[in-house]
Amino acid sequence: MTEREGTTTRTVHAGGHRLRALTGDRPTGPLHLGHLVGTLQNRVALQETHRTFILVADLHMLTTRLDHLDELEMNIREDVLGNLAVGIDPDKATIYLQSQVPETAELFLYFGMLVSVSRAQRIPTLKDKVRELRIARPSYGLLGYPVLQAADILLMRADAVPVGPDQSSHVELAREIARTFNGRFAPVFPVPTALAPLGGTLPGTDGSPKMSRSLRNTIDLFDDEAAVREKVMAMYTDPTRLRATDPGHVQGNPVFAFHDAFNPDPDEVADLKARYVSGRVGDVEVKGRLVDVLNSILSPIQQRRRDLLADNPLIVEDVLRSGAKQAQMEAADTIRQVRAAMQIDSFD
Ligand code: TRP
Numbered sequence: 001m002t003e004r005e006g007t008t009t010r011t012v013h014a015g016g017h018r019l020r021a022l023t024g025d026r027p028t029g030p031l032h033l034g035h036l037v038g039t040l041q042n043r044v045a046l047q048e049t050h051r052t053f054i055l056v057a058d059l060h061m062l063t064t065r066l067d068h069l070d071e072l073e074m075n076i077r078e079d080v081l082g083n084l085a086v087g088i089d090p091d092k093a094t095i096y097l098q099s100q101v102p103e104t105a106e107l108f109l110y111f112g113m114l115v116s117v118s119r120a121q122r123i124p125t126l127k128d129k130v131r132e133l134r135i136a137r138p139s140y141g142l143l144g145y146p147v148l149q150a151a152d153i154l155l156m157r158a159d160a161v162p163v164g165p166d167q168s169s170h171v172e173l174a175r176e177i178a179r180t181f182n183g184r185f186a187p188v189f190p191v192p193t194a195l196a197p198l199g200g201t202l203p204g205t206d207g208s209p210k211m212s213r214s215l216r217n218t219i220d221l222f223d224d225e226a227a228v229r230e231k232v233m234a235m236y237t238d239p240t241r242l243r244a245t246d247p248g249h250v251q252g253n254p255v256f257a258f259h260d261a262f263n264p265d266p267d268e269v270a271d272l273k274a275r276y277v278s279g280r281v282g283d284v285e286v287k288g289r290l291v292d293v294l295n296s297i298l299s300p301i302q303q304r305r306r307d308l309l310a311d312n313p314l315i316v317e318d319v320l321r322s323g324a325k326q327a328q329m330e331a332a333d334t335i336r337q338v339r340a341a342m343q344i345d346s347f348d
Helices: 033-049 066-085 103-112 117-121 124-132 145-155 165-184 225-233 254-262 266-277 283-311 315-341
Strands: 002-004 007-009 020-025 051-056 093-097 160-162 193-195
Touching: 020 033, 020 145, 033 051, 033 066, 033 160, 033 254, 051 066, 051 315, 066 093, 066 283, 066 315, 093 315, 103 145, 103 315, 124 145, 124 165, 145 165, 145 315, 160 165, 165 193, 225 283, 254 266, 254 283, 266 283, 283 315
Parallel strands: 020 051, 020 160, 051 093, 160 193
Antiparallel strands: 002 007
């Protein structure tokens, strides 16, 4: 048994096998500190207790990035290396590429019959995406985005889905689909639950509530020391404070949110906050300490990436090959049950 977020989460099924966790990233670009706090640390812990699947959602990229497909290979590579560098162990967790498990598309098609158009249109992230990415004519495929995600989750028969709050409406849809399928055909799927991130949501360097690539307010896991320094020194702080002797605001100040998230010395953070509020420390000192803290967190991650690649330059290929094999086995098993339940296996 483990305790998470105040609720008890079992780690074994009634039937005795380990519970399954599944999560994934869209390969949009390098992983950043927001990913570390929001999901990567969670995954590293989960791989010890759960049968863990991490998928690289390249098919999901087709819903919004058809004109950026040339970046896909590099972004997939970065995503896999990022996961490995923060401590995902491919002997414990299965990392796989969504497009290498074609049963995903088959299950997506079946699930498409179980979701009404109006239900899919009500998913809040659809409107957000259309607005943020200024999509003039949303595709049929984009409407299916959360249905495809449900196919990811249920194809591996996952019980737990560690994702940020922005994804909870998608997990909710996966739960509905699992219940509908199980009730109408046969009990093939566990009803998955979302697991909230352990570390909360990290703000962006510009002070917006969320660190995000599209807002260009990230500090990336593989930014070198100079880049980290430059980004931290340019970080948004307290706009009302003109001199180090002015009393400053800690609340809503991302520099302190970062100290809270990453500084291992709570006494130092408390001291910096007290001096900031009473006008006895300058932004340069507070930021300088943050640069040191971040570099001490990032440098072992970056070292691990170098070691992994030095040890095996084809590590990404190897991890994805063995991940695909494992995921394909699970997928074949699920699809066989699904086709039998739906009686579309008569001539198999
Ligand atoms: N939609 C998720 C995101 O944007 C990525 C994703 C795809 C995912 N399939 C998934 C997450 C399955 C969890 C489970 O971050």
